[in-house]
Amino acid sequence: MKKINLRELYPDVYTTDFFVNVTEEVLDVIQTAQWLEAAYERRMYRHKAHYSLDCGNGIEKAAVFRTATPEDIFEEKQFQEQVYATVMKLPEKQAKRIYARYYLGMTVNEIAEVEGVDPSRVRDSIRRGLKQLVKYF
Structure with missing residues (x-):
């Protein structure tokens, strides 16, 4: 079990330090997500891309158009x-x-x-x- 600080992951929600014990698998998933996000930001910066690099798979549509209640x-x-x-x-x-x-x-x-x-x-x-x-x- 590893300790993580939720304030680092969710600075808008947690204004003070809040430590939680998580398993190795959860920590690996969190780190992988952070690395992928950093890589995405680098690609956008390098290619001067002010548009989505992952068009075509519906992510933008899902974010813009909410499902009907x-x-x-x-x-x-x-x-x-x-x-x-x-x-x-x-x-x-x-x-x-x-x-x-x-x-x-x-x-x-x-x-x-x-x-x-x-x-x-x-x-x-x-x-x-x-x-x-x-x-x-």
Whole structure:
């Protein structure tokens, strides 16, 4: 068993010395992590890299984008239901077109082809419907 000072590892948390006994394996892991971090810093300095050197493995995405909590999921679901209900308050044609465009993922040309109308009419109808939706929110 080796003694380590947690103040050296976590200076923001421990303002005074706090010694803990750890096994050799834990000490090896801590030292390896410190060496890898120092090597990473040296590579960044040597290559004048102000960007991540480990792009592609998802570390940045995991750090930037947090996972959704059950509360977030519930709020998103409520919001989607509210938007859907508001869309259904629009005139039938506009509601169908907005539903097809944003919920079903159809393009304006596809909607126009299904309805047998000019794409500019569908585009204008969707634009007017979205303006009306803004009034509700």
